[in-house]
Amino acid sequence: MSTKSVVTMPDLDDEFISLIFAVRDSLSLPAIITDQNEKIILWRDLDSSKTNIEKAALDSGSNLQYDPIYFEKELHTMKKAHPPIQLDLDTGEKWFVYYKDSEALQQLRIFPYIQLSLIGIFLIIAYTVFNSIRNSEQNLVWVGMAKEAAHQLGTPISSLMGWLELARVTYESQDDSLFNEMERDVQRLEIVADRFSKIGSTPSLSNHVVYAVVEDYVNYFKIRTSKRITFELTGDQHVEAKLNVQVFDWIIENLLKNAVNAIEGEGKIGVNISENIAKEEIFIDISDTGKGIPRSNWETIFQPGFTTRKRGWGLGLSLTKRMVYYHRGQIFVKESEIGKGTTFRIILKSNLRYEPTQI
Structure with missing residues (x-):
């Protein structure tokens, strides 16, 4: 890198020199004045630690001492920032004033962007809070409707139990298989009503043999x-x-119903329970020989509203995932092939230290 030396002041009248100093002293921006050969004449508002100059040096016409590398960089920056201001002297020489924006002006230029960013952040926060409040209100409405539905089901279910017992006595059929299955259906209605009553609450968990629980529902x-x-x-x-x-x-019911709907005509539904002792995990695989699920839908089928059926709300698998999560477990499509079937896998912890949450 070439270094630039400071030129001595030319022989100018005192009035012009005073004008030059007046211009220099009035500058509020960092600036460098050079001659036509880019030799530095004057400068203003630069780093004082890099410049060693006194006004007396100019008056005496002596050379100015400064850091040449620093000035080289500053001059290069000023050339890129703004075109120079040309000063034509009576002697025929040309001086050039190079300058750049002050720190205050630079900060003022970015201030609108900072302000817009802050406004944007505020709007995002406001929208998030509003959306959260709206979702919370919607959740409260759904919870209230679910609890009201459970409450409304209570009376007819109790009546059905009474009528069923009266039918047993009237027809002297205490062990009739038809009445037994009807009673199981009424009991299932009680369970469904109890499920809805638990929405929004924190049901308790206890140790159960997984195979026995699944077997009981599969038989039903x-x-x-x-x-x-x-x-x-x-x-x-x-x-x-x-x-x-x-x-x-409820989890097993939703998965089995989906498996039945996926099978057109004859088919098979299999449930296999296994344990990964090393990871202390329990695997519950529910497979069917139905129409299968495209791989592109393996994730989206768990989103609320997604359904491939003409009738249905698309909430079954979404609720299923939520209830599996309630058990601190996972559910996903293990494998699926179009025309051959699908396997869902549920993963539970075998030694879970459970911290209850709401359904």
């Missing part, structure tokens, strides 16, 4: 399903997990 469900669909329950019959049986039955 398969009687009420087409005989063209067969069920197979396999796996570890002793592994335990912390469950809320009523809520967990």
